[in-house]
Structure formats: structure tokens, C-alpha cells
Amino acid sequence: MIVLALALTVAVLYAAGTYLLFQRNLSRIVIGLALLTHGANLLLLLAGGRAGRPPIVGAEGGPAADPVPQALALTAIVITFGSTAFLLALAYRSWLLTRSDEVEDDVEDVRIATMTALREREAEEEIVVDEEAS
Amino acid sequence: MIAVLAVHAVVALACAALGRRLGRHVLLVGALAPASSLVWLATGPSPTEKISWLPAVGLDLELRLDGFGTLMVALVGGIGVLVFLYAWHYFGERPRLVLFTSYLVGFAGAMFGVVVADNLLVLYLFWELTSIASYLLIGFEDEEGVARSAALQALLVTTLGGLAMLAGLVMLAQSAGTYSLSGLLGGPPTGPTVAPALVLVLLGAFTKSAQFPFHFWLPGAMTAPTPVSAYLHSATMVKAGIYLVARLAPAFAGLHEWWRPLVCGVGVVTMIWSGWRATFQTDLKLILAQGTVSQLGFIMALVGLGLPEATFAGVAMILAHAVFKAALFMVAGIVDHEAGTRDIRRLGDLGRSMPVAAAVAVVAAASMVGLPPLLGFVTKETALASLLSEAGWPATIAVAAGSILTTAYALRFLAGGFTRYATDDREIVVDEAHSPAAGFVAGPVLLAIVTIVAGVFPRLVDGLVAGAAGALGSEGHHLALWHGFNVPLLLSAAAIAGGWLLWRYPPRAVQEAAARLPRAKMVYASAIVALNRIADRVTSIVQNGSLPIYLGVIVATAVIGPGVILTRAFRLPESLIIAENSIQAVTALLVCVAAIGTANVKRRLGAVLFLSAVGYGVAVLFVIQGAPDLALTQMLIETLTLGLFVLVLHHLPTHFENIGWRLRQASRLILSILTGVTAGAFALWAAASRQAAPLSGEYLTRSQPEGGGANVVNVILTDFRAYDTLGEITVLTVVALGAAALILTGRGRSEVPHNDEELVGQKGGDDR
Incomplete structure (x- = not known):
């Protein structure tokens, strides 16, 4: 037994979240991450089965909803808040330092790519052991 | 042991x-x-x-x-x-x-x-x-x-x-x-x-x-301090390969017809090639190093046969070689130590200033050449005889040719190190040296004595050697100083005479031509350079530094891997309903619209407001699902998050920069939609594939008696899985510290630290 509306919502949240995650603006990435976790939390609940009464002992009204995915999702919500707060602090700092919240390509990696030729020359000098040179 | x-x-x-x-x-x-x-x-x-x-x-x-x-x-x-x-x-x-x-x-x-x-x-x-x-x-x-x-x-x-x-x-x-x-x-x-x-x-x-063509590392290893060369790189470690071949050969050489040609071929080629190279080195240690490689090839050829007599001879050679070569290396180290150089073009008449060391060198070199009555003579005669009887003439001749080279480089070592004899263009600088301390030469002297005594009385080491050969299936062979006038003796004599000629009249043209041959070390060097080059290229492709590309690879893997399996195994759940009730349907629709809006809007604040709409909508969905705790948490967190976003975003420009529609955006969109489809399909599939009964029943019954609480979700978080919650709190603490550090650092100073672009106040000031 499954609810199509929720599955559809999960799909849209994942798509929108992933799309924002691919962007270059740090603030969009943070927002994308938040959307993605909403989708993940819904997915957890959905996998737990159908809606039910709140999982409280003694509560009235039909079978109880599964408490385990709820507990997992609750942890996830709080952790997401933590990472959102941290990423926002990063975005703020990035703005403070560079007046931009763009995620640039890693400077060091770009350097590796462009300095290949130089490294090759160094390697050649380092490797050849000419102990017999006379 | x-x-x-x-x-x-x-x-x-x-x-x-x-x-x-x-x-x-x-x-x-x-x-x-x-x-x-x-x-x-x-x-x-x-x-x-x-x-x-x-x-x-x-x-x-x-x-x-x-x-x-x-x-x-x-x-x-x-x-x-x-x-x-x-x-x-x-x-x-x-x-x-x-x-x-x-x-x-x-x-x-x-x-x-x-x-x-x-x-x-x-x-x-x-x-x-x-x-x-x-x-x-x-x-x-x-x-x-x-x-x-x-x-x-x-x-x-x-x-x-x-x-x-x-x-x-x-x-x-x-x-x-x-x-x-x-x-x-x-x-x-x-x-x-x-x-x-x-x-x-x-x-x-x-x-x-160090067998050909991998021999080149051993001469290179001579940069080690001399005690290391004497121990690892002549007497013991480089014998490990020989040790293993000697163990395997008796069992396997007879079963595979390629074994003997391969192992003996490699050994003989190594013996001759490195022996040849040893005849024109100018560094005492390098002469010995090339000579060691050559001798290792000799022993490899012997033990590689896996035949009783040759195995016996090979084992005897291991002993003899370890003794004389360690002594020679030690003497080379003494010369280096006392005279300050190992270059035979600079060394002169050291025989007078260090007679003991010179005498050791003569004894050890003579043993290497195979002069009676030394241990080297005993073992070399045994080796030649075994080759003659078990491997035939071609191998014997090849080894005898190698022995010519052995004699030549032994003479080069002795003459270059201890006499004024002119072999090259010598420019003798060091004619005298300190006499080494008694303890310094004690080791080499002892080894020289062993060489002599074991040569004269082979019976003393015969037990050791015969025992070793016996363990390799070679029974009944014994060392003897004198076997009579026979073919091996003749070959030895010829090799010594030939070696003397080669040393006395070195064929310079051939040496120079040989020096120009391609060398294994160059193959190694270009292999290493090529490896580094490939590593550079792979790194610049795989680790290109672009976050979107990294994420794209991860997401694409998640879509392609599980996604493909999903398409094969997918089946719709049997009972599919559109929604639990109309409120759920409307809320889900609103959440979807708000999510699409979040991804689409160009104003920062607009995106945040849409995000909050999604969050509150999800909270409503939680309520409908039967999760009031989740809904409550979601509401609180969503409000806090909204506040945080607003606090940060009022520093940032109102609109996102550089989000124009480009081809790259199109591919991002396609991959995102695929991700969404995969996630949705997974949700349907996972719910349809439930096989085990849910845990909830157990938690519901255990909650009150064991956790002492009626709210099962709360009991799970604070009791059943309390360590998870503890970890979560720790994470939050770390996050709070990190965020505080990021925001507070640099506050209260007149100038915030910034990078070399000096962008502060130039570009973004107007955007606030």
C-alpha cells in the first residue's frame, strides 16, 4: 500500500535539490541541500508504511504509524539544521573575504593540471641515477 | 626461531x-x-x-x-x-x-x-x-x-x-x-x-x-654506507632470490621444460653482462657491485638447474661468495674511509700504507677468481665440474667466459686500489692513507682466514654445505681441494689467463661501444617518467577541482547503478492510492510547486521563502502521516533556518549571480530530473518490497515498560538509541563552535583578513 502523492513529492524534492546542488553559488547549494533532506525524510517515512495514529502508547484510533523512521527522520532534521547553519556561516565568511559566494574550482587542483609539464621535467631529473657518470 | x-x-x-x-x-x-x-x-x-x-x-x-x-x-x-x-x-x-x-x-x-x-x-x-x-x-x-x-x-x-x-x-x-x-x-x-x-x-x-634485466638497482644501491653494501647487497639479501630458486628448482625444474633454459639463461646473461661492465668501472665499490651481480648470475644458473651436483655447487658458491665478497666490500670501505676516495684513477700505492687490508683484498679477490688453495677455488672447480656433467658444454663455456671477466675485474680492483699500475688515465692523488685501526680490519681479516682455512681444509665447511645441499635433495657430494688434473682445472686456468690478458690489454673500442648500448636503467627511468606523466593526466581529469563535476559524477553513479537495477526489478505496488486524503494531496502539490519555485527563482530571499514553504508543507505532511513529533521539530527548525538565512542573506546581493541558461545548465537539469525519477521509483519499489515485519510492534510494546515513556519516538531517541542522540548533540556542538569561529573571526579589527584579490569594498559594496 503506497501513496502516489508522497512518492511524487519525493521525486520533485530530489530533482529540485540536486539541481540546486549542482550550482556555483554557495547559498543555492545550501538551499538545495535543505530540499534534498526534505525529500530524504519523506522517503524514510514513506518506506515505513502507511499513515497511522501517532505512535504513542494508549492513543486511540487505528494502527500506529511506524516510529522507527520517525526517529531517524527526527535526527536527520536536526543534523540538517546543523549543516545548514555551518554552510551559511561559510557563505557569510566567503562573502566577507571575497565579496562573492561562488564556489570556485580548487586552486591547487587547477595548478596540478596546468603544471604537468613542469612536474614531468622535475621527475626526470629526480629519477635518473647516474652514479656511473664519469 | x-x-x-x-x-x-x-x-x-x-x-x-x-x-x-x-x-x-x-x-x-x-x-x-x-x-x-x-x-x-x-x-x-x-x-x-x-x-x-x-x-x-x-x-x-x-x-x-x-x-x-x-x-x-x-x-x-x-x-x-x-x-x-x-x-x-x-x-x-x-x-x-x-x-x-x-x-x-x-x-x-x-x-x-x-x-x-x-x-x-x-x-x-x-x-x-x-x-x-x-x-x-x-x-x-x-x-x-x-x-x-x-x-x-x-x-x-x-x-x-x-x-x-x-x-x-x-x-x-x-x-x-x-x-x-x-x-x-x-x-x-x-x-x-x-x-x-x-x-x-x-x-x-x-x-x-638483481638478475638481468632487473640488475641495475644493485649498482645504484651502492650509495648506501659500505657496511650495508657488504651485508645486504652482497652477502645476504640479494641471495634471497637465489635461496627461493634453490628451494623451488629441485621440485619444479624437471616438470617444466622451459624452467632450465629460462633460469640458467638469465643467470648466464647476468653473469656475462655485469661481469663485462665491472671491467671498466672506476669506483672500487661499483667494480664489486657489478661483480656481485655477475656472481649472483653464476649462482642463479647453478641452483636453477635443480640437479643434485649443480645444487651442491651452487650452495657452496653461496657460502664462498658471501665470505669473499663481504671481505672485499669491507676493504673498499676501509680504503674509502682512510684515503677519502674510492676512485681508482685517484688512488695510488695503498698497499704500503695499509698492508693488512691489501693482503685481505688479495686473498678475497684470489678466492673470487678461483685460485688454489682458497675456498673460491674449491667451489668454482665443483661448479664447473657439475655444469660439465649436468648441463653440457654450452653452459660450461659460457660460465668459463664469465670467469674470464671475473679475473679481469678482480685484477682491476687490486691494481687500481693498491698499486701504482696504470690501467686508465690515472692521476694519482692519494698515495698514502691512514693505517686502519686493528678492530676495523679485524672483520675482513677473519673472513680472509675463513677463506684460506676452508680452502685448505674443505672438510671444515663440508658438513654445512653438504647439509644444505641435502635439504635440497642433493646427497653424496663433498667438497675437496684437489680433484686431479681435469677439464674444470684447465678451464679455470684458461679463464685466469684470459682474464689477465683482458685486464692488461683492455679493448677500449669495445668498451666504448658497449657503453653506448641501451641500458635497463634508462628503460626504468622512462617507465617512471611515463608513470608520473600518466598520473598527472589522470589527476588533472579525475581531480579537476570542480565541485559540480564531482557531485555530478556521484549523482550520475547513484542514478545509473541503482537506477538500472530498478528498471529491471521494478514492479508497481499492488495497492496504490493517490493520496490518504484531500489535504495530503493539496499539501503535496503545494510542496512540489514550492520546490520547483525554489530552484527557479533568481532572488535570494525569494528562494529562501519558497524553501520555507516547502519546509512547512513537509511538516503538514508529517502530521498527516502520523508523526506529530516530527512535525513539531520541523516547524521549529524551519523557523530557525529561515531566521538564519535572512540574517546571512541580508549581507549578500539580492539576486544570484551567473545563473543564466546555458548548455551546462541543461545537462544539470536533465541529471537532476533523472535523480528525481530514480528517487520516486525507489520510493514506490521499496514500499512494495517489504518482506520482514516492521520493528514498530516491538518498540510499541517495550516502550512503556523498558523506556518508561508513552511517546515511542521520544523513547527511541532518548533511550533505545540514546548514543545516536549523544552523537547528534556532539555534532551540533562542533557545528556551533565552527560557525561561531567563522562568523566571529576578524570581528572588531579595523580590517578583515582577506585574500590577495583585495576585493573588499571594491566590487560588492553597492550590492548590499
């Missing part, structure tokens, strides 16, 4: 930990380790020991001492003690001697392990430990680039072979059904994988024993 290994480990650690205040005397403490193996050998130990570790995968510490092992232990221990005593004089007070001692003791222990290991994996372990010790010792002068690259070269070559050997050993063990070395040799496996496995193992043996 385990006790001996433990002694080595303890001594190595003790030297490293406590040796600093002893200065160079720490080397004497180090000598205790190889001495312990000699003492242990003298007590007539039990031949096998075993500690079971992982019997299921055949990984047990199985040690076994047989006759061959006894000979090798005697060499490792005996020459080890002498080398430590020698090194004690060789080194002045210098830093890091403690470390040197530890490495050398560690090597002695590892080498002991190699020759007593009776489990293939244990053998491999000790084998590689010797490679690592060799690496550390070659590169001991680590401030010199040459030493570092020589060490790396030796390590790469030997461990590359070692890895091949590991694969071969595992394949052999799988065919044989046992990881025990004696078990493997007792019943040699047959099957399609045995031949490739043996080739892989031989690759390990050839690299370790």
Missing part, C-alpha cells in the same frame, strides 16, 4: 629508544641480535615451530629450519656480527646512528625470517620487510638526492617483483592446496595455473637477486 625473531625486534626497538646516549657504541648493542641467531643455532634447536593465526586462509607462522636454512642463518648471523663490528669503526660520531642500527637489526631479523619461513605468506612478509629495510638503508644519507632516488629505485624494482611473486605464491598455494612451503615442495602441484605462477615467482626472485 620465534625467540630469535623476538630478540631482533626487541634489540631494534631498544636501540631506537635507548641508544642515543651510547653514541656509535649502539652498533655493538645491535650486534647482539645477529649473535643471538648464532647462539641459537649452536644450541641445536628444534627444527619446526608453529603459531596458528588464521588457519582458515592458510596464514600461520610456520617456521622450519633445515640444512639449507642452517647455512643461510649462519651467513646472516655470522656476517651480521662482523658487519656490526665493522660499522662500529666505520662510522664516526654522527647523528641518526641509532636509526641506522635499528634498521640494520630489523633487516637481520627479516632476513632470518626469510630463510626459516615455511609458510609462503610468511616468507613473502619477511621478503618485503628486507626490501623495506634495504630502502631505508640505501637512502640513509637522505639529504642527498642520489641516495633517495637510488633507494626508491631499489624499492620499486624489488617490490614490483615481490608483488608478482605474491600473486605467484598464492596461485601455487591454491593449486597445491597448502600454503606450507615444505608441503608445496613435497607434492609439486600440476595444472594450468602452475606455469604462470612459477614465472611470477621467478620474477620476484630475479628482481631480488
Whole structure:
């Protein structure tokens, strides 16, 4: 037994979240991450089965909803808040330092790519052991 | 045996930990380790020991001492003690001697392990430990680039072979059904994988024993301090490959017709090529190094035959070579130490200033050449006779030709080091040197005495050698000084005469032509350069520094991998409803619209507001699902998040920069939609595939009596899974500290720290 509306919502949240995650603006990435976790939390609940009464002992009204995915999702919500707060602090700092919240390509990696030729020359000098040179 | 290994480990650690205040005397403490193996050998130990570790995968510490092992232990221990005593004089007070001692003791222990290991994996372990010790010792002068690259070269070559050997050993063990070395040799496996496995193992043996075309690392390794050259790179470690071939050959040489041509061919080529190169070196140590490679080739050819007489001769050669070559290396080190150079173009008449060392050199070199009545003569005659009777004329002639070269480079060593004889354009600078201290020459003198005494009375070492050969299936052969006038004697005499001619009238044109031949070292160098080049290219592609690309790869993998499986296994749940009720349907629709809006809007604040709409909508969905706690948390968190976003975003520009529609955006969109489809399909599929009963029933019944609470979700978080919650709180604490540091750093200063672009106040000021 499954609810199509929720599955559809999960799909849209994942798509929108992933799309924002691919962007270059740090603030969009943070927002994308938040959307993605909403989708993940819904997915957890959905996998737990159908809606039910709140999982409280003694509560009235039909079978109880599964408490385990709820507990997992609750942890996830709080952790997401933590990472959102941290990423926002990063975005703020990035703005403070560079007046931009763009995620640039890693400077060091770009350097590796462009300095290949130089490294090759160094390697050649380092490797050849000419102990017999006379 | 385990006790001996433990002694080595303890001594190595003790030297490293406590040796600093002893200065160079720490080397004497180090000598205790190889001495312990000699003492242990003298007590007539039990031949096998075993500690079971992982019997299921055949990984047990199985040690076994047989006759061959006894000979090798005697060499490792005996020459080890002498080398430590020698090194004690060789080194002045210098830093890091403690470390040197530890490495050398560690090597002695590892080498002991190699020759007593009776489990293939244990053998491999000790084998590689010797490679690592060799690496550390070659590169001991680590401030010199040459030493570092020589060490790396030796390590790469030997461990590359070692890895091949590991694969071969595992394949052999799988065919044989046992990881025990004696078990493997007792019943040699047959099957399609045995031949490739043996080739892989031989690759390990050839690299370790510096056989052509992997020979080049050994001359390079001569940058190590001379005690290391004498111990590792002539007497013991480079014999490991020979040791292994000698073990395997009696069992396998007869089963594979390619074995003898391959192993003996490699040995003979190594003997001749490196012997030839030794005849025109100008560094005393390099003459010896090339000569060592040459002799290793000789011994490899002998033991590779796997026939009784040749095996006996090969084992005898191992002993003889270790003794005379260690002595020669020690003398070369003494010359270097006392005269300040090893270059034979600069050295002069050192025979007068260090007569004892010169006498040792003459005895050891004569033994190498094969002059009677020395140990080298005894073993070489035996070797030639065995080749003649078991391998035929071509191999005998080839080895005799190699012996011509041996004579030539032995003469070059002696004449260049100790006389004024002019072989090259000499410019003798160093004619006199300090006379070495008595203790310094004691080791080489002892080895020279052994060479002479064992030559005159071969009976003294016959037990050791015959025992070793007996362990390899070669019974009934004995060493003798005099076999009468026979063909081997004639060949020896011819080789000596030829060698003298070659030394006296060196064919310079041929030498120069040979020097121009392509060399294995160049192949190695270009392989390393090519490897680095490929690594650079791969790195610049794989690690390109772009976050969107990294994420794209991860997401695409998640879509393609599980997504493809989903399309194959997907089936719709049996009971599919559109929504629980109309409120759920409307809320879900609103959440979807808000999510799309979040992704689409260009104003920062707009995106945040849409995000909040999604969040509150999800909270409503939680309520409908029957999760009031979740909904409550979601509401609170969403409000907090909104506040945080607004606080940060009022610093940032109102609109996102650079989000125009481009081709790249299109591919991002497509991948995102695919992700969404996969997630949705997964949700449907997961719900349809439930097989086990949910845990909830148990939690519901246990919540009140065990957790003391009616709200099951709360009980799970604070009781059943309380450690998770503790971890979560820790994460939040760390996040809070990190965020505070990011925001507060630089506050209250007149100028915030910024990067070299000096962008502060130039570009973004107006956007606020």
C-alpha cells in the first residue's frame, strides 16, 4: 500500500535539490541541500508504511504509524539544521573575504593540471641515477 | 626461531629508544641480535615451530629450519656480527646512528625470517620487510638526492617483483592446496595455473637477486654506507632470490621444460653482462657491485638447474661468495674511509700504507677468481665440474667466459686500489692513507682466514654445505681441494689467463661501444617518467577541482547503478492510492510547486521563502502521516533556518549571480530530473518490497515498560538509541563552535583578513 502523492513529492524534492546542488553559488547549494533532506525524510517515512495514529502508547484510533523512521527522520532534521547553519556561516565568511559566494574550482587542483609539464621535467631529473657518470 | 625473531625486534626497538646516549657504541648493542641467531643455532634447536593465526586462509607462522636454512642463518648471523663490528669503526660520531642500527637489526631479523619461513605468506612478509629495510638503508644519507632516488629505485624494482611473486605464491598455494612451503615442495602441484605462477615467482626472485634485466638497482644501491653494501647487497639479501630458486628448482625444474633454459639463461646473461661492465668501472665499490651481480648470475644458473651436483655447487658458491665478497666490500670501505676516495684513477700505492687490508683484498679477490688453495677455488672447480656433467658444454663455456671477466675485474680492483699500475688515465692523488685501526680490519681479516682455512681444509665447511645441499635433495657430494688434473682445472686456468690478458690489454673500442648500448636503467627511468606523466593526466581529469563535476559524477553513479537495477526489478505496488486524503494531496502539490519555485527563482530571499514553504508543507505532511513529533521539530527548525538565512542573506546581493541558461545548465537539469525519477521509483519499489515485519510492534510494546515513556519516538531517541542522540548533540556542538569561529573571526579589527584579490569594498559594496 503506497501513496502516489508522497512518492511524487519525493521525486520533485530530489530533482529540485540536486539541481540546486549542482550550482556555483554557495547559498543555492545550501538551499538545495535543505530540499534534498526534505525529500530524504519523506522517503524514510514513506518506506515505513502507511499513515497511522501517532505512535504513542494508549492513543486511540487505528494502527500506529511506524516510529522507527520517525526517529531517524527526527535526527536527520536536526543534523540538517546543523549543516545548514555551518554552510551559511561559510557563505557569510566567503562573502566577507571575497565579496562573492561562488564556489570556485580548487586552486591547487587547477595548478596540478596546468603544471604537468613542469612536474614531468622535475621527475626526470629526480629519477635518473647516474652514479656511473664519469 | 620465534625467540630469535623476538630478540631482533626487541634489540631494534631498544636501540631506537635507548641508544642515543651510547653514541656509535649502539652498533655493538645491535650486534647482539645477529649473535643471538648464532647462539641459537649452536644450541641445536628444534627444527619446526608453529603459531596458528588464521588457519582458515592458510596464514600461520610456520617456521622450519633445515640444512639449507642452517647455512643461510649462519651467513646472516655470522656476517651480521662482523658487519656490526665493522660499522662500529666505520662510522664516526654522527647523528641518526641509532636509526641506522635499528634498521640494520630489523633487516637481520627479516632476513632470518626469510630463510626459516615455511609458510609462503610468511616468507613473502619477511621478503618485503628486507626490501623495506634495504630502502631505508640505501637512502640513509637522505639529504642527498642520489641516495633517495637510488633507494626508491631499489624499492620499486624489488617490490614490483615481490608483488608478482605474491600473486605467484598464492596461485601455487591454491593449486597445491597448502600454503606450507615444505608441503608445496613435497607434492609439486600440476595444472594450468602452475606455469604462470612459477614465472611470477621467478620474477620476484630475479628482481631480488638483481638478475638481468632487473640488475641495475644493485649498482645504484651502492650509495648506501659500505657496511650495508657488504651485508645486504652482497652477502645476504640479494641471495634471497637465489635461496627461493634453490628451494623451488629441485621440485619444479624437471616438470617444466622451459624452467632450465629460462633460469640458467638469465643467470648466464647476468653473469656475462655485469661481469663485462665491472671491467671498466672506476669506483672500487661499483667494480664489486657489478661483480656481485655477475656472481649472483653464476649462482642463479647453478641452483636453477635443480640437479643434485649443480645444487651442491651452487650452495657452496653461496657460502664462498658471501665470505669473499663481504671481505672485499669491507676493504673498499676501509680504503674509502682512510684515503677519502674510492676512485681508482685517484688512488695510488695503498698497499704500503695499509698492508693488512691489501693482503685481505688479495686473498678475497684470489678466492673470487678461483685460485688454489682458497675456498673460491674449491667451489668454482665443483661448479664447473657439475655444469660439465649436468648441463653440457654450452653452459660450461659460457660460465668459463664469465670467469674470464671475473679475473679481469678482480685484477682491476687490486691494481687500481693498491698499486701504482696504470690501467686508465690515472692521476694519482692519494698515495698514502691512514693505517686502519686493528678492530676495523679485524672483520675482513677473519673472513680472509675463513677463506684460506676452508680452502685448505674443505672438510671444515663440508658438513654445512653438504647439509644444505641435502635439504635440497642433493646427497653424496663433498667438497675437496684437489680433484686431479681435469677439464674444470684447465678451464679455470684458461679463464685466469684470459682474464689477465683482458685486464692488461683492455679493448677500449669495445668498451666504448658497449657503453653506448641501451641500458635497463634508462628503460626504468622512462617507465617512471611515463608513470608520473600518466598520473598527472589522470589527476588533472579525475581531480579537476570542480565541485559540480564531482557531485555530478556521484549523482550520475547513484542514478545509473541503482537506477538500472530498478528498471529491471521494478514492479508497481499492488495497492496504490493517490493520496490518504484531500489535504495530503493539496499539501503535496503545494510542496512540489514550492520546490520547483525554489530552484527557479533568481532572488535570494525569494528562494529562501519558497524553501520555507516547502519546509512547512513537509511538516503538514508529517502530521498527516502520523508523526506529530516530527512535525513539531520541523516547524521549529524551519523557523530557525529561515531566521538564519535572512540574517546571512541580508549581507549578500539580492539576486544570484551567473545563473543564466546555458548548455551546462541543461545537462544539470536533465541529471537532476533523472535523480528525481530514480528517487520516486525507489520510493514506490521499496514500499512494495517489504518482506520482514516492521520493528514498530516491538518498540510499541517495550516502550512503556523498558523506556518508561508513552511517546515511542521520544523513547527511541532518548533511550533505545540514546548514543545516536549523544552523537547528534556532539555534532551540533562542533557545528556551533565552527560557525561561531567563522562568523566571529576578524570581528572588531579595523580590517578583515582577506585574500590577495583585495576585493573588499571594491566590487560588492553597492550590492548590499
